[in-house]
Amino acid sequence: MKDSELEEVEINLVLETLRLRHGYDFRHYAQASLRRRLRSLQHLFGLKHLVDLVPRLLRERDLLSKVLAGLSVPMTEMFRDPAVFLALRQEVVPLLRTFPQINIWQVGCATGEEAYSLAILMAEEGCLFRCQIYATDINDAALATAEEGVFPARKMALYGDNYRNAGGTGKLADYYHHHMDFVQMDPTLRRSMVFAHHNLVSDGIFCEAHLVVCRNVLIYFDRHLQAHCFALMKGSLVRGGCLCLGSRESVEGTVVERDFQAINKAMRIFRLRPRGSTP
Template sequence: MDPESPSHDDIGEAALTDIELELFVRAMQRRHGYDFSQYAPASLLRRVRQLANSLECGTISGLTSRTLHQPELLPRVLEGLSVPVSDMFRDPRVFRALREQVLPILASYPRIDIWQAGCAHGEEVYSLAILLEEAGLYERSHIFATDLSTRALQHAQEGIYPAREAQQWSRNYIATGGTRSFADYYSVRYNLLKIDKRLRRNVTFAQHNLVSDKVFCEAHLVLCRNVLIYFSNPLQSHALALFRDSLVRGGFLCLGLRESTDFATTAADFDPFDEPQRIYRRSIHPAAGSKA
C-alpha cells in the first residue's frame, strides 16, 4: 500500500459520501442517459439516501450497483429522484390569480395550449382543468402534462388519490374563488377519490426531461412549480430558457412561490405579471441576444 495514499479513516465519511454520490450520478448518465449532475447537491443527496434505504441497498454504492445491473429498477429510481408531492390548488392565491388575471387574457386566443412541466401525480393538472372548465375555456384548451418519472405519470393519468385529501382540497378550491361544490369533480369508492374523466379528455401525459430534452410544445401558459428549487443555478437558467422558447410572445410562466426568474440568464426575457404569486409574462420585445 502506498504510504502517501489516504486511508478510509483519513478520507472521512463526508468525502466518501461525495464520491459515492458522484459515482451514482455518473452511472445514471452513462447507463441510462439521465443527467443529475446539475441538481442541487444537498437535495439530491437526501433523495438518493432515501432511495437507497427504501430499496434496502445499504449504501449509495449499493444503489449504484443495482442501478447498473438491474435496469428494470429504473422507473422506481426515477420516481425516487423526482419530487411527486403536490395538492389540488396548492397555494390557492396562485390559482386565484390564474383564474382572475391570466385566464381572461388567454380567453382571447382561439386555442389555448398549456404545458405543466414536472406534473408529479397530476393534482395541479386537474386543478388547471377545473379552472378552465369553470371559465368556459376547457373545450378549446389542451394541457400537456410532463414529468421525468413514468411511474408518476401513470399515477397522474389514473387520477386516483386518497379520499382523506378531499376536505383540504375543497378548502383550497373555495379559496381560489370556486363557486361550485368541489365534489362535482370526483367520485369516491373504497376510500379513494377518482377525478371525473371529463377533466382528463384534453390532457396529454408524456415523459420529458428538463435537463436534456428540447422544447416540448408552443404554449400560452407554462407551469413548473416547486421543481427549480431542486436545480443548481445553471440548470435553473437552462430550464427557464426552455420555457421561454416554448412560450408564445406574451405567454405566461408560473413558478413556485420560492422560485423566480431574478438571477437567471434569461431574466430579461420575462416581465413580472403578478410577482408575489410568481407569475411572469414572456416579453413582447426580445432581449438582446435572446432567441426571437
C-alpha cells in the same frame, strides 16, 4: 480521505452510472436535497454503502424506476397555494382568452393533482373546450397515477378548502365521482389533458404554449440547470404567453427577470414581453 469526501465520490459514481447506463443526468440537481434523497434510497434498499447501488443499477432492469421515483419528489396537491390559482383565474385567464387555442404546459406534474386543478379552473372559466393541457414528468409511476385520475378520498376535504379559497365557482365534488375510499376525476376533464414523459435535462421544446406552470420543480436544480429550463420554457411560450413559478423561487439574474414582465410578483407570475420591447 474524510467520510464526507468519500461519500461525495460515491454520489458521483452513482450519478455517472445513471447517466451512462440509463441516460438520466442528475449532475446539475441541487446538491443538498439530492444527497438527502440518495441517502434515503441507500436506507430503503438496505445498502451498506451508497456505491453498492452502482452494480445494481448496471444490471438490474427494474431498479431504475424505483431509483427515479426516489430521486424525484411527487409532492402535489389540488389547488395547492390557493392564492396562486386565484391570481391565475383573475389575472392570467383574461390574457389567455385572447388566443383562439390555449396550450398549457404544466411541468413536473407528478401524480397530476395540479393538472386536474388547472383543467377545472379552465372549465369554470368556459375555456376548457379550446384548451390543451400538457402535463409532464420524468417519474413514470407518478404519470400512471395521473393518467388514472384516481385519488384518495381522505384528501378531498383539504382540496375542497383549497378550491374554495382559489375562487372555485361550484363544488369540487362536481368534478369527481366518489367510490368507497377513493375518487375518480371526471373523465370529461381528461379530454383536454395529455400526460407525457418529458425530461427537462435532455428533452426539448415540444409545444407552443400560452401558459407554462412550473412550480417547485426548479428548486431541485442548480442555477445552471435552472437557466437551461428557463430557456426551454421561454422557447416554448408564444409572445405574450405567461409563466407561473413557485412562490418561493428566485428569478434574480435570470432570463425571466430580463425578458419577462411581472403580472403578479408575489405569486411569481410573469408574461413574456413582446419582441423589441425593453424592461
